[in-house]
Each structure stands twice: as structure tokens, then as C-alpha cells.
Amino acid sequence: xxxxxxxxxxxxxxxxxxxxxxxxxxxxxxxxxxxxxxxxxxxxxxxxxxxxxxxxxxxxxxxxxxxxxxxxxxxxxxxxxxxxxxxxxxxxxxxxxxxxxxxxxxxxxxxxxxxxxxxxxxxxxxxxxxxxxxxxxxxxxxxxxxxxxxxxxxxxxxxxxxxxxxxxxxxxxxxxxxxxxxxxxxxxxxxxxxxxxxxxxxxxxxxxxxxxxxxxxxxxxxxxxxxxxxxxxxxxxxxxxxxxxxxxxxxxxxxxxxxxxxxxxxxxxxxxxxxxxxxxxxxxxxxxxxxxxxxxxxxxxxxx
Amino acid sequence: xxxxxxxxxxxxxxxxxxxxxxxxxxxxxxxxxxxxxxxxxxxxxxxxxxxxxxxxxxxxxxxxxxxxxxxxxxxxxxxxxxxxxxxxxxxxxxxxxxxxxxxxxxxxxxxxxxxxxxxxxxxxxxxxxxxxxxxxxxxxxxxxxxxxxxxxxxxxxxxxxxxxxxxxxxxxxxxxxxxxxxxxxxxxxxxxxxxxxxxxxxxxxxxxxxxxxxxxxxxxxxxxxxxxxxxxxxxxxxxxxxxxxxxxxxxxxxxxxxxxxxxxxxxxxxxxxxxxxxxxxxxxxxxxxxxxxxxxxxxxxxxx
Amino acid sequence: xxxxxxxxxxxxxxxxxxxxxxxxxxxxxxxxxxxxxxxxxxxxxxxxxxxxxxxxxxxxxxxxxxxxxxxxxxxxxxxxxxxxxxxxxxxxxxxxxxxxxxxxxxxxxxxxxxxxxxxxxxxxxxxxxxxxxxxxxxxxxxxxxxxxxxxxxxxxxxxxxxxxxxxxxxxxxxxxxxxxxxxxxxxxxxxxxxxxxxxxxxxxxxxxxxxxxxxxxxxxxxxxxxxxxxxxxxxxxxxxxxxxxxxxxxxxxxxxxxxxxxxxxxxxxxxxxxxxxxxxxxxxxxxxxxxxxxxxxxxxxxxx
Numbered sequence: 001x002x003x004x005x006x007x008x009x010x011x012x013x014x015x016x017x018x019x020x021x022x023x024x025x026x027x028x029x030x031x032x033x034x035x036x037x038x039x040x041x042x043x044x045x046x047x048x049x050x051x052x053x054x055x056x057x058x059x060x061x062x063x064x065x066x067x068x069x070x071x072x073x074x075x076x077x078x079x080x081x082x083x084x085x086x087x088x089x090x091x092x093x094x095x096x097x098x099x100x101x102x103x104x105x106x107x108x109x110x111x112x113x114x115x116x117x118x119x120x121x122x123x124x125x126x127x128x129x130x131x132x133x134x135x136x137x138x139x140x141x142x143x144x145x146x147x148x149x150x151x152x153x154x155x156x157x158x159x160x161x162x163x164x165x166x167x168x169x170x171x172x173x174x175x176x177x178x179x180x181x182x183x184x185x186x187x188x189x190x191x192x193x194x195x196x197x198x199x200x201x202x203x204x205x206x207x208x209x210x211x212x213x214x215x216x217x218x219x220x221x222x223x224x225x226x227x228x229x230x231x232x233x234x235x236x237x238x239x240x241x242x243x244x245x246x247x248x249x250x251x252x253x254x255x256x257x258x259x260x261x262x263x264x265x266x267x268x269x270x271x272x273x274x275x276x277x278x279x280x281x282x283x284x285x286x287x288x289x290x291x292x293x294x295x296x297x298x299x300x301x302x303x304x
Numbered sequence: 305x306x307x308x309x310x311x312x313x314x315x316x317x318x319x320x321x322x323x324x325x326x327x328x329x330x331x332x333x334x335x336x337x338x339x340x341x342x343x344x345x346x347x348x349x350x351x352x353x354x355x356x357x358x359x360x361x362x363x364x365x366x367x368x369x370x371x372x373x374x375x376x377x378x379x380x381x382x383x384x385x386x387x388x389x390x391x392x393x394x395x396x397x398x399x400x401x402x403x404x405x406x407x408x409x410x411x412x413x414x415x416x417x418x419x420x421x422x423x424x425x426x427x428x429x430x431x432x433x434x435x436x437x438x439x440x441x442x443x444x445x446x447x448x449x450x451x452x453x454x455x456x457x458x459x460x461x462x463x464x465x466x467x468x469x470x471x472x473x474x475x476x477x478x479x480x481x482x483x484x485x486x487x488x489x490x491x492x493x494x495x496x497x498x499x500x501x502x503x504x505x506x507x508x509x510x511x512x513x514x515x516x517x518x519x520x521x522x523x524x525x526x527x528x529x530x531x532x533x534x535x536x537x538x539x540x541x542x543x544x545x546x547x548x549x550x551x552x553x554x555x556x557x558x559x560x561x562x563x564x565x566x567x568x569x570x571x572x573x574x575x576x577x578x579x580x581x582x583x584x585x586x587x588x589x590x591x592x593x594x595x596x597x598x599x600x601x602x603x604x605x606x607x608x
Numbered sequence: 609x610x611x612x613x614x615x616x617x618x619x620x621x622x623x624x625x626x627x628x629x630x631x632x633x634x635x636x637x638x639x640x641x642x643x644x645x646x647x648x649x650x651x652x653x654x655x656x657x658x659x660x661x662x663x664x665x666x667x668x669x670x671x672x673x674x675x676x677x678x679x680x681x682x683x684x685x686x687x688x689x690x691x692x693x694x695x696x697x698x699x700x701x702x703x704x705x706x707x708x709x710x711x712x713x714x715x716x717x718x719x720x721x722x723x724x725x726x727x728x729x730x731x732x733x734x735x736x737x738x739x740x741x742x743x744x745x746x747x748x749x750x751x752x753x754x755x756x757x758x759x760x761x762x763x764x765x766x767x768x769x770x771x772x773x774x775x776x777x778x779x780x781x782x783x784x785x786x787x788x789x790x791x792x793x794x795x796x797x798x799x800x801x802x803x804x805x806x807x808x809x810x811x812x813x814x815x816x817x818x819x820x821x822x823x824x825x826x827x828x829x830x831x832x833x834x835x836x837x838x839x840x841x842x843x844x845x846x847x848x849x850x851x852x853x854x855x856x857x858x859x860x861x862x863x864x865x866x867x868x869x870x871x872x873x874x875x876x877x878x879x880x881x882x883x884x885x886x887x888x889x890x891x892x893x894x895x896x897x898x899x900x901x902x903x904x905x906x907x908x909x910x911x912x
Contacts, residue, residue, distance in 0.1 A: 038363070048676065052648070052696065056675060060700075080560070083558070087353055087557075091359045091360055091560060092584055253686075273695070276699055277698050277700075340668065344660070383656075388656065390881060392660065393881075395657065395660050395661050416874065553907055
């Protein structure tokens with residue numbers, strides 16, 4: 001079963017294969033499912049960008065889309081996630097894309113579900129399609145991850161992006177550093193060391209800003225937006241100190257003039273909207289991988 | 305106009321025709337609408353399963369889907385159901401699927417609406433597509449309804465399923481019995497007699513469990529979930545006393561360890577997820593019936 | 609960029625071209641986008657009719673639809689409208705349809721967005737697709753706008769419809785009059801004079817009723833629904849005084865027995881549901897205009 005739950009479970013070869021497939025889609029490749037197929041998008045948290053990105057990817061592959069939003073669902077009637085997914089499988093979903101507030105929600109789906117599960121973000125844990133689109137954006141820019149200096153700035157402790165990107169970038173040969181308020185340092189994340197923001201910005205190839213997730217935790221660090229921007233944001237001044245050919249990334253949605261000066265959002269070295277464009281192509285590659293397995297299995301069954 | 309409002313209005317022949325059509329879809333038959341067509345799904349109550357089941361059925365028939373959820377609609381502006389449906393007709397819907405909290409909401413639509421109305425559940429009354437999928441599941445298992453012993457367990461008084469299934473099964477020759485808390489007995493339902501749960505389970509071919517509808521009524525029967533399970537649920541012990549070749553059914557969503565022991569949900573003789581699979585095919589048959597009439601009428605008009 | 613923001617910005621020729629295109633669609637013309645295309649419908653206010661009308665129009669043109677409802681979106685995370693639209697553009701939307709509570713929200717999108725924006729209603733300001741469908745309905749009936757007597761009745765001050773229709777009808781040669789409670793007169797609207805309701809009804813070709821927008825303003829005029837109907841509504845008695853061949857219009861949703869006697873909603877001279885039918889065809893013309901420009905540009909780029 002070609003689930004995509006975390007990048008941890010994928011080999012470097014598998015990751016590179018996904019990135020190559022995604023780049024082929026960027027370059028105009030067409031690939032469609034062979035027969036009518038359904039994907040259910042289950043979003044237990046709102047997320048415009050990720051949901052639409054998957055929906056566009058699905059439709060570009062000729063897949064019929066079932067959009068499930070927790071707010072209007074039987075989940076209100078207390079159904080377990082397993083039963084919801086098992087139901088969608090019974091109704092005809094050939095794969096499910098799930099975003100959920102629980103860490104590793106997919107563990108409760110490990111047996112009984114016979115369709116690919118694509119993790120679109122779990123709790124504070126993983127967000128593999130986001131990581132892949134980040135990787136694709138860096139690869140397009142720099143060709144390789146070897147010795148790439150990547151600075152991740154912000155709420156390291158609570159970010160899915162920090163956690164999964166640091167691990168996978170380190171594995172692929174990059175040199176990851178973290179920066180941000182000490183309250184948000186994460187001692188459990190071994191894939192990077194801490195550095196002062198100004199020092200990090202001057203030496204990095206990639207400055208990856210994280211969203212201040214007001215909605216995800218209440219532990220205030222006692223700073224106003226202006227103070228955060230001044231101390232930990234990419235101000236215009238800091239932007240000027242970035243290396244030539246270095247790039248700015250942000251998983252979005254971004255808070256203008258908090259994590260990043262509004263003027264820098266669409267500046268020459270920002271790749272923020274490029275990341276979103278790449279997101280569709282990465283998700284097409286993920287879905288193709290899931291469906292090729294399914295279709296392979298179907299063909300196999302038929303030929304027996 | 306090929307509405308489907310209740311099974312009561314259909315003859316046994318019409319019911320059998322729908323079941324045969326549904327079985328053909330189960331067996332792989334393809335049928336598509338001849339020209340671009342729209343169905344609006346109007347759900348005034350949340351229902352994952354029924355809504356997605358209709359949506360998959362519609363898309364499998366090549367129909368374009370308009371999903372209407374009351375929460376984001378002009379209904380907030382006080383529009384009548386008639387005006388909402390008449391509007392959807394004007395905008396181009398060729399049929400509407402409606403789920404509504406009012407009993408027999410469709411009576412207010414009886415004149416003025418010129419497109420087929422498919423009832424996806426009204427108040428505590430009817431749920432014909434659910435009844436048909438239940439019938440299909442039994443027919444697949446037993447071939448005929450003649451003398452089939454069906455036990456319906458739970459909240460007989462407030463259940464759409466109990467009401468419509470008991471009537472139609474009796475008409476088709478089955479022998480229906482009810483079981484459950486006396487507070488939920490329904491003196492107005494003449495299509496079955498009451499029996500103790502343990503006796504019923506030992507003699508029945510079909511044990512059909514009903515959902516405890518916490519959200520639908522407040523009249524508590526003063527039992528905890530554990531007590532309900534012990535007294536009126538299909539426990540593991542009771543499951544062992546079922547007849548050989550008998551089956552377990554439940555309209556879902558089910559409450560694990562309340563109506564049914566969690567271990568029995570996907571046991572050998574459970575048909576709960578099979579029912580959901582059948583639901584799509586039954587709805588394809590219902591929609592085909594609605595559209596064949598529409599297309600027939602169009603052809604007729606053209607040939608005049 | 610073929611935006612459609614207000615009718616004010618269009619010449620009479622452009623308006624007539626849109627009406628002719630719409631009429632061709634009414635008469636059965638087919639036109640489809642040449643390659644897979646996406647439109648995002650962004651509705652920051654609920655509106656069944658407008659949203660579905662655009663959705664049907666889009667699907668009739670072969671366009672893939674992304675339905676964005678503010679309630680479940682990142683807007684909850686404080687994203688600006690510009691960033692939301694820029695994101696949808698990055699994800700692959702080839703055009704956006706926007707309904708928003710802010711007057712002239714589109715001004716903040718004037719630079720940076722490279723896809724057509726279609727205004728589906730802004731604040732109390734413009735609603736060009738509604739105006740166009742009103743125009744089409746009148747043109748079908750009377751052939752021309754020259755000297756057409758149009759009476760607009762109700763809340764002139766707060767109505768998008770009153771504002772944009774009065775202006776455009778005047779420009780096209782019609783004679784617009786207003787009627788309604790003096791609290792709702794609009795001294796800033798120079799495109800019509802006030803007349804008593806009974807006098808206006810007797811002399812007009814078109815009686816256009818406006819919705820009492822309970823949800824949009826609190827300034828009560830101190831009348832019950834019955835009193836409003838008696839003083840400012842199209843009662844059965846007033847309906848009898850309308851000129852022969854005159855028509856009733858209403859942008860809907862209507863309040864039965866407030867703006868209009870329930871019996872008149874589908875009477876012989878009512879065009880209320882005809883307006884809704886026309887709405888789909890007008891929106892097809894608007895989308896065709898947007899996409900032809902896009903496709904023209906693409907072809908141009910390719911040939912360079």
C-alpha cells in the first residue's frame with residue numbers, strides 16, 4: 001500500500017523519485033488515472049492552501065474529488081476516524097488525504113484500511129507533502145541538498161515543518177540551523193543547532209520562516225507583533241544582509257510584518273508563491289505514486 | 305415525474321426493478337446520462353455517509369454535482385424550502401436529493417417543482433434509499449424476502465429505518481420483529497411484534513441494529529452506554545447465539561460497544577460495510593430511474 | 609485583463625456584447641474552454657443562488673470548480689484578501705469569482721493578481737452579474753431599453769441592485785424611478801427620481817422589487833412585515849393595477865408577503881425565476897469573456 005504518512009519512512013531514492021516525478025509535472029507532463037477514481041479529502045482542521053492544492057492536483061490527474069469537512073460530518077455524531085475512513089473506502093474512495101489535529105492519527109488506521117492514506121498534516125508532527133514541496137523548491141534553485149545551509153526561524157517546538165524538514169534535509173546532506181525565541185527551542189529535535197538570527201541570515205542559502213501559529217498554542221512569549229518582527233522577523237534590514245542567490249521560504253499562510261516584512265513577500269529572492277505552485281506538482285507525484293500501486297495491483301489481480 | 309419519496313408509494317414490481325438495476329451496477333454495468341446534467345444535493349442535516357454515497361453515485365453516472373449545505377445557504381435568510389428547490393430548478397438542477405429534519409417535507413413541493421425529488425431522509429419518517437440498500441443486502445444473502453426473519457433492535461419509535469423497513473419487509477413477505485427498551489416501543493407501527501432480545505437473536509436471519517440517536521431526542525431512558533450495551537446491544541455473547549448464516553446489519557454510523565460490540569463490527573457475519581457499498585449502487589439505480597424518465601420526456605417532447 | 613468589477617467601467621458596446629453572448633447561450637450555443645481550467649469561487653457571504661449560478665455556468669463551460677467558503681478557510685487565520693487570491697492564483701486558479709462584504713474590495717487586488725477577477729457582489733456597491741441578468745431579462749421582453757419605464761421599489765439606500773441598475777439603465781436610455789420608505793431614499797444616487805408606489809406601478813413597464821435585507825442593516829423603519837407589505841409591497845391589489853405586458857422582477861431571495869404577495873411570485877407577469885435562469889447564461893458570457901482573453905494572451909505568448 002503506497003501510503004504517504006511521513007518522509008521518515010521513505011528512502012532517499014524514494015524521495016528523489018517523487019521529486020523527479022514532480023519536476024516532470026512542472027515541466028508539462030500529463031498523466032491521468034486510467035479509470036474513474038475517487039479521492040476523499042478529509043480535513044479536520046481548516047487549511048485553504050493544502051486542501052485546494054490537493055484538489056487541483058487530483059483534478060489535474062482526472063480524479064473525482066470528495067471534499068469532507070469535519071464541521072458538517074458524522075464526526076459530530078462521535079464516529080471514530082477509523083470508521084469514517086473505512087466508510088469512505090466502502091463508498092468508493094480509492095485513496096484518502098487526511099489532515100488531523102492528532103499526532104500520528106494514522107496509526108489507528110494501520111490495519112483494516114485497504115486504500116492509500118496520504119498525510120496532509122498531523123498534529124505537531126508531520127506534513128510530508130509540505131516537506132516535499134520545500135525540497136523541490138530548493139532543488140530547483142540549488143540542484144542539490146549537499147552542504148546547503150538552511151536556517152529555520154520561529155516556533156521550532158510546535159511546527160510540523162521544522163520537525164520534518166530538519167530531519168529530511170539533514171539526511172539529504174544539508175546543514176540545518178534553527179533560530180527563534182528560546183521559549184520555542186526544541187531540545188527533542190536533534191537535526192539542527194541554534195544560532196542567532198542575524199548570524200544565521202548572513203550565512204544561509206535558505207531562510208525558511210515559520211508561521212506564528214496563534215491558533216495552535218496559547219503559551220505567549222509576551223511579545224507584540226511589532227516586537228516579534230523586530231527581534232525574530234525577516235525585517236527589510238535583515239533581508240539586505242542575506243547572501244546573494246539565497247532565497248526566502250515560508251510554508252504560509254504568513255503574517256505580514258510579523259514573520260516577514262510585507263515588502264519582502266514578493267521580493268526577488270522570495271520563493272513563497274513558487275512553493276505554492278510546486279505544491280500542486282508535488283501532490284500530483286504523491287497521488288500518481290499511490291494510484292500506480294493501486295492500478296498495478298488491479299492489473300495483477302486481473303492477470304491471475 | 306419519477307420522484308422517490310417513500311417506498312410505500314412503490315409497487316413490489318417497482319422495488320424489484322430498482323433492486324435488479326442496483327445489482328447490475330454491483331456486477332459492473334455502466335450507464336451514463338446522455339448529456340450534461342446536474343443534481344443538487346440539499347442536506348439540511350449533516351450526514352457524511354448518505355451525502356457521499358449519493359455524490360459517488362452521481363459522479364459514476366457522469367452527473368455534475370451541486371452540494372448544498374444548509375449552514376452556508378440563503379436558508380439563513382429565511383427562504384422556504386419550496387423557493388430554494390424552485391431556485392435550484394431555475395438554475396439548472398435536473399434533479400434534487402434532499403435530506404431534511406421535517407417529516408414529509410416533500411409535501412410542500414408537490415406542485416410547482418418539475419424535476420425529480422429524491423428523498424434522502426425526512427424527519428423520523430422515511431429513508432427510502434437506506435431501505436433499498438438494506439433490501440439489496442438481504443437479497444444478495446438470502447435470494448428472497450419470503451419468510452425471512454428480521455429482528456430490528458433499538459429505538460423503534462424514532463427511527464426512520466425501523467418505520468420504513470418494517471413496512472416494506474412485511475409487504476415483501478418477511479417476518480419482522482422488534483426489540484429494545486419499552487420506552488422506545490412504537491404502538492403506531494403495525495408491521496412487527498415485540499420479542500425479547502435474546503429470543504429474537506436466536507431465531508432471526510437478520511439482526512438489524514439501530515443507532516442510538518443521541519442528537520435526535522433527549523428523552524433519556526436512563527441507561528449508561530455500558531448498561532445499554534449489556535441490556536440491548538449485540539454483545540459478543542449474543543453474537544455467538546446467532547443462527548448460522550444469519551447476518552448483522554446497521555444503518556451506521558454505529559456506536560461501538562453500545563449497539564454492537566466493537567469486535568463484531570467487521571466480523572464474518574457483519575454486513576455493515578457491505579451495506580455502505582450497496583448504498584452507492586442502489587442510489588445509482590434510483591438516479592437512473594429519475595433520469596430515464598426525464599430523458600424519456602425530453603425525447604417525447606422533441607418527437608412531437 | 610478581463611476583470612468584471614462593475615458595469616460602470618464597461619461601454620454600452622461591451623454590455624451589449626455580453627448580452628448577445630448570453631442570449632446565444634440561452635438559445636443553445638455551446639462553448640467550452642480549450643484546456644483544463646480552474647475557477648475559484650470565493651464567497652465571504654453566503655449566497656446560494658449566486659454561487660450555484662456561477663458553479664453551473666462554470667461547469668457548462670467545462671471549467672473545474674474550486675469552492676471556497678470563508679467559514680472553513682485560512683481567512684480565520686487572518687490572511688488578507690490579496691494573499692488569499694494570490695495563493696489561489698499560485699495553486700492554479702485561472703480566474704476568481706469573489707463575493708465580499710467590503711465595498712470595492714477589488715481595489716486592494718489591482719496589482720499583483722494576474723488572473724481575471726469577477727465581482728459577484730461587493731458590500732452595498734456593485735453586483736454586475738445581477739445587473740446583466742436583469743438587463744437580459746428586460747431585453748428579452750422589450751427588445752430595447754430606450755424609454756423603458758423601470759420602477760425600483762424598496763431599500764434604495766442599501767441595495768447593490770438599486771445602485772448599479774439605476775446607473776446602467778439610465779445610461780442605456782431607460783427612465784428609472786424609485787419608491788419606498790423615505791428612510792431608505794438615497795440622495796447620493798442621481799439616476800432616478802422618487803414617485804409614490806401606486807403611481808409608479810400604474811405607469812411602469814418593469815416593477816423591480818428589492819429584498820428587505822434584515823441581515824444587512826439594523827436601522828429599523830419601525831414597520832411590521834404586514835405593514836411593510838401594505839405600504840410598500842406588491843400586494844395583489846397593486847398587481848392588478850400594473851400595465852398590460854409589464855413585468856415583475858426581484859433579485860431574490862424574496863420574502864413572500866413582504867415585498868411581494870405570495871400569489872404573485874409565479875404569476876403570469878412575474879419574471880423572478882426567469883431571472884435566475886438567465887443568470888446562468890449571463891455568467892457563462894462573463895466567464896467566456898474572461899477566458900477568451902486569457903486564452904488569447906496564451907496564444908499570443910506562444911506565437912512570439
